[in-house]
Amino acid sequence: MASGAGLNRVGQRGGEILLYHVNANVSAITVTVPTAPSYGTLGANDSGIIMPEGIGFTKWTFQILQVGSTAASGYSFTLYGTVSQGAYTAFQNGRTGVFTATTSPDVQPVNWFQLPAPSEQGGTAVVVNPLTAVGQVLTVSMPLVAVRAVLTASATPLGTVDLVGFAVP
Numbered sequence: 001m002a003s004g005a006g007l008n009r010v011g012q013r014g015g016e017i018l019l020y021h022v023n024a025n026v027s028a029i030t031v032t033v034p035t036a037p038s039y040g041t042l043g044a045n046d047s048g049i050i051m052p053e054g055i056g057f058t059k060w061t062f063q064i065l066q067v068g069s070t071a072a073s074g075y076s077f078t079l080y081g082t083v084s085q086g087a088y089t090a091f092q093n094g095r096t097g098v099f100t101a102t103t104s105p106d107v108q109p110v111n112w113f114q115l116p117a118p119s120e121q122g123g124t125a126v127v128v129n130p131l132t133a134v135g136q137v138l139t140v141s142m143p144l145v146a147v148r149a150v151l152t153a154s155a156t157p158l159g160t161v162d163l164v165g166f167a168v169p
Contacts, residue, residue, distance in 0.1 A: 015164025045151035072159030
């Protein structure tokens with residue numbers, strides 16, 4: 001094993017939380033992407049710029065985790081990535097939101113792209129984007145500067161979930 005192997009990762013003890021304890025309280029939020037000037041409400045249904053400490057990492061995994069004993073369903077999370085240097089700069093300057101041309105040139109909404117899911121290559125699998133059920137994962141192999149997660153729809157949600165991400169070089 002190489003020296004320092006396993007020390008380079010984002011999510012030191014498992015997945016880093018992108019959206020925390022999402023529950024039926026956000027069920028009324030509906031977001032249209034990617035043409036809307038912003039994706040959602042930061043901290044409610046939009047993580048904003050997250051995981052830039054994994055800049056250049058090429059192995060990313062995301063998963064919906066159930067919180068508590070109530071079966072969770074009715075959630076849909078879309079994962080986006082960017083290679084914009086503005087995302088890293090904005091995060092380092094403490095600006096984790098997504099900006100429009102009138103507020104900041106750091107990272108425009110159009111500079112995010114929906115992360116591809118391997119199941120899009122053909123067939124069906126539990127690896128998808130958007131994630132819609134507990135147990136589904138999205139695994140992406142590409143170098144990214146940062147990611148963001150958006151609750152894009154929620155139809156009669158049940159239970160509470162966390163959305164987590166994990167990245168390694």
